[in-house]
Every structure is written in structure tokens, then in C-alpha cells.
Amino acid sequence: MAIETSAKPQIPELLERASVPELDAILGRKFPVLDDGFVRVVDYMGTDAAIVQAARVSYGTGTKKTREDRGLIRYLLRHQHTTPFEMCDIKFHVRVPMDTWRQWVRHRTASVNEYSTRYSIAIDDKQQTPADAWRTQSSLNRQGSDGFLDTTVGEHLTTREREFQDLGWSIYQERIDAGVAREQARKDLPLSTYTEAYWKVNLHNLLHFLWLRMDTHAQLEIRDYATTIGEEIVARWCPIAWDAFKDYRFNSLQLTAAEIAIVQATMANGKDAGIAEAESRGFITRKDGVLKLNREAREIDTKLNALGIDLPWS
Amino acid sequence: MAIETSAKPQIPELLERASVPELDAILGRKFPVLDDGFVRVVDYMGTDAAIVQAARVSYGTGTKKTREDRGLIRYLLRHQHTTPFEMCDIKFHVRVPMDTWRQWVRHRTASVNEYSTRYSIAIDDKQQTPADAWRTQSSLNRQGSDGFLDTTVGEHLTTREREFQDLGWSIYQERIDAGVAREQARKDLPLSTYTEAYWKVNLHNLLHFLWLRMDTHAQLEIRDYATTIGEEIVARWCPIAWDAFKDYRFNSLQLTAAEIAIVQATMANGKDAGIAEAESRGFITRKDGVLKLNREAREIDTKLNALGIDLPWS
Amino acid sequence: MAIETSAKPQIPELLERASVPELDAILGRKFPVLDDGFVRVVDYMGTDAAIVQAARVSYGTGTKKTREDRGLIRYLLRHQHTTPFEMCDIKFHVRVPMDTWRQWVRHRTASVNEYSTRYSIAIDDKQQTPADAWRTQSSLNRQGSDGFLDTTVGEHLTTREREFQDLGWSIYQERIDAGVAREQARKDLPLSTYTEAYWKVNLHNLLHFLWLRMDTHAQLEIRDYATTIGEEIVARWCPIAWDAFKDYRFNSLQLTAAEIAIVQATMANGKDAGIAEAESRGFITRKDGVLKLNREAREIDTKLNALGIDLPWS
């Protein structure tokens, strides 16, 4: 990047507005999520080239060849130069169960307009769980689930859910018919009720959202939305940034200071040195000659496995 | 404010941390709101003096007498110098129905940690509406309510609500007992379910929140929370800023360009001139000699009444 | 606005991207500001219609006639329903003296990429003050200026400025030639040095910026930028929102609780009652029979004059 900058680069007199034909082709199309939700793109601003353009203002230079643009975008994302990614914006229209929406709006760096059940009658649509989709509580992760309940139990739960949702809607209707204000009639709607919203976010904040919500620790429902947004939409919109995100963030692996030290010790002096390093940090304790791993040591296991590095304690 | 500034004001070597005895006296106390909600202060930073201190950094001067501090705070608030009000922070612990919480978190400039029904069993507590508290839909304001339903109807609605909430909780328990993951078991909880959260916000953003949510257009439930926060807490914490807020923002009145022109015309040339001005802007139309006011003209009515100015068209 | 909402409005299968021909026609055009600065639009998202669209999601309804759209936008802006205005974004390329840029970036709710003098040689361009443009310190407003210095003095100051800026640039060059790192060579550049940046902001935050920076209390230089953005660009981009902004915010007038009380008293019981009200609030004091007005009373003067209301104390 040996760029010499003239103080006053030529500025073109007039510009054409940038667009992405691949995204234009699906503008407005509903991508279904869950049983009756969707995500659709309403509008957008900027492209991969806008990231480059913003970065090159910093560098005081004009546009380069596509190959160099790709390298630059990847460099920026790899090295936490995040501000140029703010120069792209996208606006979605989404239909989401309120339960999922509660998680969604925790991301504060976005613009939101939600369907108002104060102003209008609530949307008569509830997210329903099929008999084979009731997930069991994870025993390892207090915040997660794994596996599914037996469908015999599931059928019962699904029937009960349907009855409850129906009762909820009839109570809501009863209140409306009796003249109760909409703002109060809605107060017992179940969280499974669908809502709709416009949601506008810049690419930097969107990638952060996707990083957290496409993750396996995210709840399945919001993960479905995030994955749809990522793979169906961002991949079309800013394909270079999307690839960089996957390579440098989503599929990356972070080693902590302790993990670095344990790998170093193992590489330099063998497994016993690695174990000693882990013991000195309290990750491993011995009881009657048996090694006991704490939570952090188990996390190291997962990472070293991914790297194909033999665990010192295996 | 004829202050002459030396380039290097004396900086005291060490500081005492500022505190507000009136607020310390109620730290942790639960102020009840609704049937089972509350607001309590957990911690805070800054006082009226911190606003002054930040403003005087801008001005390059030290602390003045209390009387001048009061004048400065009022001047800052009156003239939209809002940044010094960001220097005070307050942290609340709140218990709120999820329906109200949905409105609350729309204010994005705050820090939030909410009770997690993914991690823990949901709070078994629902906001219940007594028979005499069912509000009727406002006919004037699509987003509001006015008056109350007859208690005979109310009693029926209250009974039905109780049954529905009880059923909801038994279904939730059933799911938990069957081993459904908490993150999924919660999906049909009614919006009346209480949640809890820590909510931290700076004084500038808090006053904005209170301005919108203490307003008569805000829904009664969140208005109760806002009023409690304002009158029980902010009034103790930063009494000078609180008074200024009431005088210069909450109880102020904004006249639009059109309203200014109508008042001017009326004052200068009498009522007919005021009507002519309003007609020229399309606020008033005549049909068969009868004046017809549009929505904006009716808003003018309210404001001029408040000022005691005779309406041109009355 | 008696809109009845069906729960599932028809959603068009595909959308055309919204655009504003009046803005497209000037995309990229440099609007000059100061002696060598400019503002140009690089891209945008949304139109007046996007504001309406976002609001109507809240209302659960589709698009209406233009006349109703205009009424809705004006209603939203008049009543502080600000979130739909966030749905429009605009991206500028600006050239600004660093002194002005320091004020500009105090507005934090925007995305910024600035020309990097760490990475590239600084822009060889300084904002220069002509002999007739040296402003005198305001005696009333410690933060302002009024009137101009005599050009004889001005010529001297202009010559001295030129010499200083030339020396600054030669010192900068000397450092670069000696091999000093750009990040350090720049450390004495005068604040008059031009910088360039991409600046992206949504319409809500832009209108707030314009409200503060087009104001007569804003410094002349940034006011020139703000006025150019408002009148040349926003007026083309979202003309309905722009008109509403001027009518309901920029040219509006806010009466404080005290001012309301004084006007009321005067209207109801005459000037003496107005004076008594002002005295009771400490705005007016009497000394030897002469009325003395404090700062706030003088502010009331200005407002009542604008309304054509006779001052109680005149």
C-alpha cells in the first residue's frame, strides 16, 4: 500500500448512486423464519465499495482495483478498523414473536419502529411449537437447551399451548368488544404473539449482532433470524465483507493469555510442562493422582482440539 | 458572568467524593408502583454541583456560590446546553410488568441488565387489574384511554384475567416439570408477568425519558413509574436541575411558527386578522359561514387558552 | 385517522428502491462553504415516504395519499414522535477547517471517517481570514461575536496569519523531509488546516444538528456549513420533513412556566399583575422606583416582542 497522496485529489463533479443488483433482485422478498415470521429488506445504502471509499478518505486516495479492495476490506476487518463498516446501512421489515423481539431490541445501536398494539388491534398470530420441537433443558449450560422431548409429551404440550393461546385471544377480543382501551387490553398477550417492525442498522453493528446471535449459544429462534439475515441477505449485499466476517470473526478462535502460556510450555517442554502451567493457574487440581479440570480448563480442551494440538492432560 | 480565567487554575491535590445526603437516606428503599412493582435507587454519581463543575470546565473556572450555581444550572437547561447533565448517573433496580418494560427499553441510551428467564425460573408475579381499573378506549386519541368501564363488566374481566394468568402459570410449571428448557418454557408467559432489571442512565437522558413518560400522552402504567422516579428520586438527588426541568421543559409550552404568526396578527390587528392568518394556512375553513377547525387549529386552542389569550375564532 | 387495521396487511412481493430525483440530480456536487471548504452528498437512504412508512408500521397500515402523508409527517415532528425520522440516512463528503471540525464531531450520533494525517501527508490548505472578516468579541455574549474590526487592523492580522500559516507549513515540510513520522510531524499544524471526512447521519440526528448549528448562537463557520446542508440538501431530499422542521422546531418559540404565568397574569389583570408575577419570581427588582430586569426577564422581552404582546414593564 505504498500510496502517495496529492493534497487535492480530483473529485468527480457528479456521482451515480451505488447499488447492488444481487440485493435489488430480492428487495421486498419475504424470507420465512419460524412458523410465520419473516425478514425482508426494504432499503439499503452502500456496498462493499462504500467501505473502501470511507477507508480511503482516511488514506486520502481514490478507488483502486477490485482485488486491492478485497484485500483492504479484509485488512480492515482483521485489524479492528471498524468505522468504515458503519458507512453501509440496511433496513429490514421483520415479523418476530415478542419473546424473540425482547432479545433483539437489547441491541441498542439500531433504529426501530414497531407495530403499535396501543394504536392498532394486535396481530392475531402466535408462534406455535410442534409436538416434536419441545427442547429439553441443557444440563451443562443453564442458559441453553439440548435434544428434544419425547413427542408423546410434546403432543400434550402442543395441545395445551394451542388451548392457552386461543383462550388468550378470546380474552383479548372480549376486552376490545367491551370497550377496553387497546393499550390495556393487550396486557396479557402471550410472548408468543407475533409483532412486526422496521429495523435499520449499519453493517458494523449488524455484524456484531450476527456474531452474537448466529452463535451456538444464542437461542434457537433468534439464531434462525440471524442466520437468515447473514446467509441470505448480507452475503448478497456485501459479499467481501461477509467472507471476511466469517474468516476473521465468526470462525476465528481466541486464545487467552493462559492458553497461550500452556501451549507455549507444551510446545517447548512437553506435556508435563503444559500440565504444570495449567496447575499453577489453578485450572487443574490433583486429587489422589487424578487430574480435575475446572470450567476454564474444559474450555481449553475445546480450543486445542479445534487446532489439532494434543492436550497436555489427555 | 464576567469571569477572567487564568490559564492554569489551581487544582486541589485530593478530592472527597461528592454525595447527596437526601438520596443516601433512601438508597435501597423500594418505592411501590402498580400492584407489585417498585423502583429503588442502587447507586448514583454526581450531584447538582457536578453539572456546574462540568460546565465550568468549559468556562475554565472554579466553583462559585450556590446562588450562582443555581442560576447556571437553570441557564444551561433553558438554553439546551445539555452535555453537563450527562455528568450525573443513577442506577435503579426496578420491578415492572413486561408490557411496560417493552416501552421502557425503547429508550436506548441507558444500560440494562434484566432478570433472565432463560437462566432462571420466571418470576411468579403478574400485574392484575382490579375491577374498577379497566380503562375505556379514548375516542379522540387512538393511542389513549379515558374513563373506566363499569365495575360489573370490570369484575368479569378481572375474574377472566385471573383465570388466564393462573392457567398460564400452570402451563409454564407443567413445561418446566416435563423438562422443557427454560428458554422455551417461557414462550407463552403473558405480558403482565413482572420482570426485574438494573437500569442505569445519565441525568440528561433520564430527564428526556421523564419528559416523554410523565406526559399525559404516556400510558398510565409507565407514567406511574416515571412520576415516581421524578418526584421521589430526582427531586431529592438534583433538586436544582429538577426544578429547572419542570419550569423550562415539562411545564413549558412551544408555539409553532404558525402559532406565532396568528398571535402576532391578532395582537396587532384584532381577531379578524388572526382568523385570516389561520385561514391562509389552511387551519380554518369556512362552510356556510361556519368556521371549521382542523387538528392543528384545535391544538392552538389549547395553547392560547393556557396563555389566557382570547382565541381569534371564539 | 380512523384507520381500521386488518391483522395481516398485504405485503408486496418485491419492492423498487426508493429514490429522490431532486437529490440524485446533485449527487456528488460540491456546495462551497468558507474559502475552500465544501459539502457534497455521496449517498442516501430513504425519502419523506420512508418516514411515513415507518410510522405506519407502528400504525399497522399501508401507504396513503400524499396529502395525508404530509399531515402525518408534520404531526410526527410536532409531537416528538422522532423515531420514524431515523429511518432516513445521508452520507456527506465534507472539507472543513479542523477548528470547525472540533465542534462538528461533538455530535456523537453519526458515523465518521476522517482523512488521516497519520497515514498521509496533511492537506496543504488553510482557512484564511480576509481583512474585512475579523469579528469583534461580543460584549453581551461571552461566547459570541458581533461586528467587524476596522480593515486597517484587519489587514495587519491577515498578513500575520498568512506568515504564520506559511511558516507552519514549512516547518511541517522540514519535519517530513527530515524523516519525522507523519503522526508526529503534524503536531503543530494550526487549527485552520483543512481536513476532509465522510460523515453519515440519520435525518433525526441531522435535524437536531441543524437546529443547534443553524442557530444564531452557533459560530459563524459551522453555521455556514449547517445552513448549506439544510437549505441546499435537506430541502431537496425530504422537503416535507424540512418544512415541518422549520415550522415546528427551528422557527418555534418556547415559553417557560414562568413566562406562561406572566402572560396569563397580564392578559387577565393587566400590566401591573404581569409585573407583580415577574417580581414574585425574582426576575424584576425595584431600586428607587426603577425596574431592574435580570437575564431571564430580558429573554422574556425578546419572546413577547416576537409575539407582539405588550411587555408588562414597557
Next chain:
Amino acid sequence: MAIETSAKPQIPELLERASVPELDAILGRKFPVLDDGFVRVVDYMGTDAAIVQAARVSYGTGTKKTREDRGLIRYLLRHQHTTPFEMCDIKFHVRVPMDTWRQWVRHRTASVNEYSTRYSIAIDDKQQTPADAWRTQSSLNRQGSDGFLDTTVGEHLTTREREFQDLGWSIYQERIDAGVAREQARKDLPLSTYTEAYWKVNLHNLLHFLWLRMDTHAQLEIRDYATTIGEEIVARWCPIAWDAFKDYRFNSLQLTAAEIAIVQATMANGKDAGIAEAESRGFITRKDGVLKLNREAREIDTKLNALGIDLPWS
């Protein structure tokens, strides 16, 4: 963390405000930075315990033993549960050269009140570079410096700087004496001029600031401020969070998807496999039998060296 939660935990009636004696002991003390800058803590809210408290609201439980608190804070930071760190705030008074301040305020998630040279006479204090502190342009990093200029050259540059700064101040004084408004008189102040500000930020955003600005890629001047804030202040204020930050973020190492694949291939099938993997991704090219590394391959070098893993291509 097998915590069973009762629905209604006991809430203490009244609270003592939390404080940190180690921080109280230095409240107001100036930590010097550069030749005449400083950082001092003015106020703060929250402690390590506040992070735990906010997290446990999410978990619906009360306070635990210190040892568990430490584990929880470390877990939160390691797993990107960042919101509890927002519950701590700190307010600094800083004196900084404007050149450094320009970088500092790019971090938008903080509250700022800066000394106003519109309202007051500028601070007569410039950051001066000693003869042995002129850094040379890095040849590897366009944005960096390495090594120092010969002091003979340095002495010349230092003398010239002093002359220029003196001239700048005399021109500024001349303008003030001639009656030029302060807002305009300041327009040519060199960027080396010191400014002062109050800067308030929450712990989450502060750690992000420190992560970027304590980094070796940050410019030396702001790195000195960041390091002082981190090691002198945050280490006293929230020592557990500070340790976690160093272990899990500041001294961590991120491996990209490509790097994981290269390590995996090397571990499983030897160096040739690692090289083949790197070639297939275009990181390595061969010319006449010689391996040529691109930028990303050189970055891999650094990381694998840190881990003590033999480079496939060494």
C-alpha cells in the same frame, strides 16, 4: 453455578453506597502524562461487586463469596457478556494536547465537557518535543513510527518548534488585544496546544478504549494516557475486571479461520501440509522454489511464534 432461584429474593430495606478505598485514596490526584498533561479521577460509580450484582439480577440471585465473584467476572468477560460492565462509571479530568484529543473523542460512547476557547482565553501551554524524542516514520507501517532521529537534527526541530509555538501565542495575544472574538482568535492555534476536559465513560466502553489505545499500534501519546488510566486507575478501581481484561482480551491472541486450518494441517500431517494449506489460500506463493509470504502470512508468523509452534515454512 447450580443456583436455585426463589421467585422473590429478599431485598434489603436500605443500602450503603459502594466505594473503593483504594480509589478514594487517589481521588483528585494528578497522574502526569507527557510534558504537561495529566489524568485525575473526579468521581466514580460501582466496583467489581457492581458487575456481579448486575449479572446476578440476570440470574435472579443474591451476592456470593468473593471467590465466586472473581470467577463470575472472569467468565463474563471471557464470554462477551459485556452489559454488566456498563454498570460501572468513572469520570476523569484530563489535560491533553489537542492533537491527541482529536483521536480521543473519536470514541463516541462517553460524555464530554471540554474547556471552551470560545468562552475563555486559550490555555497557554503547548506540548513540546525534546530533541531526543523526534520519531522516524516507520517503513513497515504507514501509520506508525519507529526509532528516533539523531539529536542534532532533533535539536534543530525542537528550536524551530519553540519559535513557531511562541509566534503562534503572540499572534493569538495580538488578536485578543485587538478585540478579535475569542472564537475566531483561536483559529490558528497549533494542535500541540493543551486543552482540558471532563470525560465520563462506563467500564465496558473504557476497556474497549484501552484495548485499542494501549495497543502498540496506537500513537505513543494517546498510548501514554491509556496506559496511565489502565495501570494506575482501573487496576485500583476494579482489580478483578482489570486482571480479566488483561488475561482475556489485552494479552489474548485471535486465530483466524485460515490460521486454524494451517495449524491443524501442520499438526496432523506435518509442515508440508501446513504450507500446502497456506498456498491454497494464496498466503504463500513460490517463485523459483522460493516461498514468498503475503501480509497475512507474515501476521501468522508472529502469532505462531508467540505460541511456540514451529512455522511450517521456517
